Amino acid sequence: xxxxxxxxxxxxxxxxxxxxxxxxxxxxxxxxxxxxxxxxxxxxxxxxxxxxxxxxxxxxxxxxxxxxxxxxxxxxxxxxxxxxxxxxxxxxxxxxxxxxxxxxxxxxxxxxxxxxxxxxxxxxxxxxxxxxxxxxxxxxxxxxxxxxxxxxxxxxxxxxxxxxxxxxxxxxxxxxxxxxxxxxxxxxxxxxxxxxxxxxxxxxxxxxxxxxxxxxxxxxxxxxxxxxxxxxxxxxxxxxxxxxxxxxxxxxxxxxxxx
Numbered sequence: 001x002x003x004x005x006x007x008x009x010x011x012x013x014x015x016x017x018x019x020x021x022x023x024x025x026x027x028x029x030x031x032x033x034x035x036x037x038x039x040x041x042x043x044x045x046x047x048x049x050x051x052x053x054x055x056x057x058x059x060x061x062x063x064x065x066x067x068x069x070x071x072x073x074x075x076x077x078x079x080x081x082x083x084x085x086x087x088x089x090x091x092x093x094x095x096x097x098x099x100x101x102x103x104x105x106x107x108x109x110x111x112x113x114x115x116x117x118x119x120x121x122x123x124x125x126x127x128x129x130x131x132x133x134x135x136x137x138x139x140x141x142x143x144x145x146x147x148x149x150x151x152x153x154x155x156x157x158x159x160x161x162x163x164x165x166x167x168x169x170x171x172x173x174x175x176x177x178x179x180x181x182x183x184x185x186x187x188x189x190x191x192x193x194x195x196x197x198x199x200x201x202x203x204x205x206x207x208x209x210x211x212x213x214x215x216x217x218x219x220x221x222x223x224x225x226x227x228x229x230x231x232x233x234x235x236x237x238x239x240x241x242x243x244x245x246x247x248x249x250x251x252x253x254x255x256x257x258x259x
Contacts, residue, residue: 024241027234027237027238027241028238030231030234031234031235031238032231032235035235036235036238036239039232039236044212044216045236047212047213048217048218048220048221049218049239051129051214051216051217051218052198052217052218053198054129054132054133055129055132055133055135055136055197055200056136056140056197057194058133058137059134059136059137059193059194059197059200060137060140060144060190060193060194060197062133062134062137062141063137063141063144063145063190064144064190064193066137066141067089067141067144067145067148067193068144068148068186070145071144071148071149072152072174073085074086074089074145075152075153089141089142089145090145090146091142092138092141092142093142093143096202097200097201097202097203098202098203098206100135100138100139100202100203101135101203101205102206104134104135104138104206104207105126105206108125108126108131108134108207109125110124110126126208127214127215128214129208129214129215131204131207131209131215132204132208132217135200135203135204135207135208136196136197136198136200136203136204138203139200140192140194140195140196140197140200141193143189143192144186144189144190144193146189147185147186147189147192148182148185148189150185151185151186151189152178154182154185155182156181159177159178159181163176163177191247194247195244195247195248198240198243198247199219199240199244200219201219201220201223204217204219204220205220205223210223210224218236218239218240221236222237
């Protein structure tokens with residue numbers, strides 16, 4: 001019975017491994033390995049890589065700053081308002097990224113819901129480097145909120161009650177008791193948010209444009225290269241894949257520490 005069960009599990013598992021492994025193998029086989037170092041030294045590639053790191057890092061900071069109090073509020077109870085807010089926060093996960101970019105333009109563009117007021121105050125978001133941060137945060141923050149809310153819901157309130165008997169106030173309990181105990185969930189959520197922000201393409205292109213040196217991140221540079229030089233696009237994709245693998249190992253490490 002056990003060999004039969006192993007067969008039933010092994011066949012689809014092997015098919016899944018091929019489904020995800022063959023594209024990576026294709027990248028490795030077609031990549032011009034001898035040109036990778038020189039490619040990284042090119043100004044356009046260095047700029048795009050820097051913009052990707054800047055926008056994804058900024059998006060993660062923004063996601064944590066807004067997402068942590070949001071997750072704490074969502075985890076603190078049940079209500080129709082919380083359900084509505086949760087649906088809005090998680091919507092970008094199922095929303096086509098290009099729709100997310102159009103929605104951001106409708107909100108923050110010069111003719112958008114609040115974009116006109118921002119422009120009147122001298123703040124213009126679309127087609128700026130800041131727009132890449134906002135677009136990446138919009139698409140990546142749901143992953144942080146999911147992890148943070150799950151961690152906060154699993155938190156044993158008795159630890160906070162013990163701290164309260166020792167004289168700790170609400171804020172002190174939150175930062176010195178709750179946060180350290182749910183830290184693995186927060187770290188994993190932040191890493192997933194960063195990984196999603198690093199690979200953001202459609203929403204960034206729609207809301208921030210594809211301007212060299214200003215908004216052209218590595219995914220956008222890959223898209224440009226695919227139209228003109230497929231070999232260069234493969235090399236750029238391999239660089240992004242390596243960075244993503246580093247993030248994946250960091251996420252796995254975070255999950256192992258959190259057990």
